[in-house]
Amino acid sequence: MSTEEIVAMDHVSFKYGRQNVLDDISLHVKKGSFLGLVGPNGSGKSTLIKLLLGLHKQQDGTIQLFGEDHRRFRGWSRVGFVSQKAASFNSGFPATVKEVVSMGLYGKKGLFRFLTKKDRQRVEEALEKVGMREYKNKTIGQLSGGQQQRVFIARALVSDPELLILDEPTVGVDAESVQNFYTLLKELNEQQGMTLILVTHDIGAMSSYVTDVACLNKCLHYHGGIVDYEENREELMNRMYGHEVNVIEHNHDHHHHSHDHDHDDLHGGRPG
């Protein structure tokens, strides 16, 4: 594994109005790692992702992408993204699955450039990877929610990004497809050396795929290798959620306890 840092966040803080959402976050992601980002609802995971992607501006601290200051960063085509709210688009939009996936290539192409034959082939390949090739000529609104989500995953993959950021990408995707999807991510990570950041609530399933874990709840409670994480999981979960999370069952309704906890004194425990 190379030591090049793809993401370097230092002392980053963010507020929505007066509400402090992220507090002094320092998070470094090395090339080739597969980071699982976990934390209760409202813990600031999506906000952190939006900061990384330049959709929000942090009030404090610095962010570097590929070693370049984030505000001057222009290589957005090296970054792929699947949003938590992918289903918020207008479902009546008269675009075919192919057209939607092609949009993932637009950042790479300059102005005035149209898609080439090779680009169209890449679109097909991306659809193949998520098992949606046979739907390529369907209108996006004609697909089920989970199928749409898979198309959005293909849209993120089609540009062959070096860094792929996924914010709860498998919401509404059936169990078998989630398995296939995680396997695909692992392949991308291991074979192509793609760096991945995956936000998920599926803590149990995640553990067998990721190389690193970051636990977030306003501040960073843990960031390190999966092995260390597994060893300290019980204690970590207690700190973040207030009790051990049942990793087999769905754990969404447990999260609301989290806000009551004051975690400022719990900061630390991050190796390295």
Add this chain to the structure above:
Amino acid sequence: MEWIQDWSFLERGLFAGMVIGFLSPVLGAFLFVRRMTIISEGLSHVTLTGITAGLVLMQVTAVFSWLNPLYTGLLAAIFGAFIIERLRGMYRAFEEVSVPILLSAAVGASAVLMSLVPTSYAEWYSYLFGSILTVRQEDVWFTIGVGAVTLLLMLLFYKELLAISFDQEFASVTGVPVQRVNMVFTLLLALVIALSMKIVGILLVGALIILPTAAAYLIAKSFRRMLLLGILFGEASVLGGITASYYLDVATGGMIVVCGLLLFTAALVSAFVRGRTGLGEERIT
């Protein structure tokens, strides 16, 4: 380009009409998928304010007696485009409110300005409902200029516009300069609206932007086809409308809209027959 000078009013009107018949549905397709077709109404009324301001200037001050109200209309439309973009930014989740705000301001200002100058009913009629009789030679040059600029910029930004229309957040993440592209688009819209004014008139500009696209949406299965079909319907409406108005001696703008409406009805019937009207339904999840 000597030959343009020999054109009859009908040829000038046809030419300007064909340019508009092409550009309006192109912009309309993007407005349609962004649920912002109503912007065209706001901008057309601001154009009217600009035109009335121009007329006032012409009549009140000797210095401006040469003025073509089309240009003040265009200036107002561009100004309106800026205002709309600013308001949209302020009301993020409720961007459509920017249109009624602008529209009422524009109509109010027009009413005041109109009362300042004596203008004949016929002149107002031609601004409100269009008339190819009023297409002058300099308007043809204006049409060529604006048409070329619009076409070029639409080609340049096609991908970006499509990406923004579908998913603004994703477009912005992939490096599309969302705000700038939005601004350019609204400016182009202002240009095309100022352009269409002579032919279809203020009150009917919106129809030519939306009817062809609305019809195309019922038939097309992809965005690209919707765009192409919209252009086809737009051109058909313009040609049919101008021809009919010439032979029947009725209002051009009105006849163009009637043609658009006929095509729309045909599309509706065909969609109904093939049971494809449910495409736009929201998913129930």
